[in-house]
Amino acid sequence: SYVLTQPPSVSVAxxxxxxxxxxxxxxxxxxxxxxxxxxxxxxxxxxxxNSDRPSGIPERFSGSNSGNTATLTISRVEAGDEADxxxxxxxxxxxxxxxxxxxxxxxxx
Amino acid sequence: QVQLVQxxxxxxKPGSSVKVSCKASRGTINNYAISxxxxxxxxxxxxxxxxxxxxxxxxxxxxxxxxxxxxxDKSTNTAYMELTSLRSDDTAIYYCARDRYxxxxxxxxxxxxxxxxxxxxx
Numbered sequence: 617s618y619v620l621t622q623p624p625s626v627s628v629a630x631x632x633x634x635x636x637x638x639x640x641x642x643x644x645x646x647x648x649x650x651x652x653x654x655x656x657x658x659x660x661x662x663x664x665x666n667s668d669r670p671s672g673i674p675e676r677f678s679g680s681n682s683g684n685t686a687t688l689t690i691s692r693v694e695a696g697d698e699a700d701x702x703x704x705x706x707x708x709x710x711x712x713x714x715x716x717x718x719x720x721x722x723x724x725x
Numbered sequence: 726q727v728q729l730v731q732x733x734x735x736x737x738k739p740g741s742s743v744k745v746s747c748k749a750s751r752g753t754i755n756n757y758a759i760s761x762x763x764x765x766x767x768x769x770x771x772x773x774x775x776x777x778x779x780x781x782x783x784x785x786x787x788x789x790x791x792x793x794x795x796x797x798d799k800s801t802n803t804a805y806m807e808l809t810s811l812r813s814d815d816t817a818i819y820y821c822a823r824d825r826y827x828x829x830x831x832x833x834x835x836x837x838x839x840x841x842x843x844x845x846x847x
Contacts, residue, residue, distance in 0.1 A: 647832065647833075649832070649833035649834075651770075651834075658820055658837040658838065658839055658840050659770065659820075659822075659834070659837055660837070661825075661833050661834060661835050664825065664832065664833040664835070665832070665833070670835060702769065702770055704770075704833065704834075706830070706831040706832065711786060711787045712771075712772040712773075712774075712786035712787075712788075713772075713784070713831065714760065714762075714772040714775070714831065715772075716762075716769060716770040716771070716772065717769070718769045719769045719770070
């Protein structure tokens with residue numbers, strides 16, 4: 617099965633930049649999607665297809681993907697960005713084919 | 726904007742079954758590629774299965790094969806997930822989610838239900 621590797625946690629000061637990585641074998645050849653999940657809430661899609669944002673998602677959220685690493689970048693971090701973030705890809709040869717990373721907890725200091 | 730509204734929390738005994746519903750507020754459920762994702766307490770997201778057009782029939786993760794059944798009722802615009810032979814480690818929040826491309830090709834989940842807590846306990 618295809619494996620996505622995320623750091624368990626990232627800490628960032630307000631107004632600074634948080635970068636959350638998602639590692640996978642040749643992940644640059646796949647479309648990577650990112651979800652934000654706050655406690656007690658359902659996940660929310662914040663970036664799809666590596667770098668596109670759904671309507672309503674602030675421009676502070678951006679994504680990139682190349683080689684073996686995809687990255688979600690949160691600029692000018694706010695207290696409200698504190699949440700768990702998950703990357704996800706579709707891999708036709710994997711089981712399950714929709715693959716999630718284990719998640720990264722972003723703490724705003 | 727379509728919403729997915731799930732049924733309420735369930736408490737089940739080990740060995741029993743649970744059936745969770747997911748109703749679309751607009752549109753036609755059969756036109757959506759609805760997947761089911763679960764999250765055990767304090768854990769990450771786990772895809773269980775989905776009705777994905779490119780597969781023709783419901784697609785299940787191997788881990789749940791034989792225990793999970795996904796269906797959809799066009800007349801009520803509702804998708805269902807039934808999980809049988811429940812164990813304590815099936816205690817989790819179960820989400821339905823829509824693939825933004827209708828699953829063709831499979832992509833991201835842009836709309837999620839609010840989640841249904843299933844507690845399996847003797």
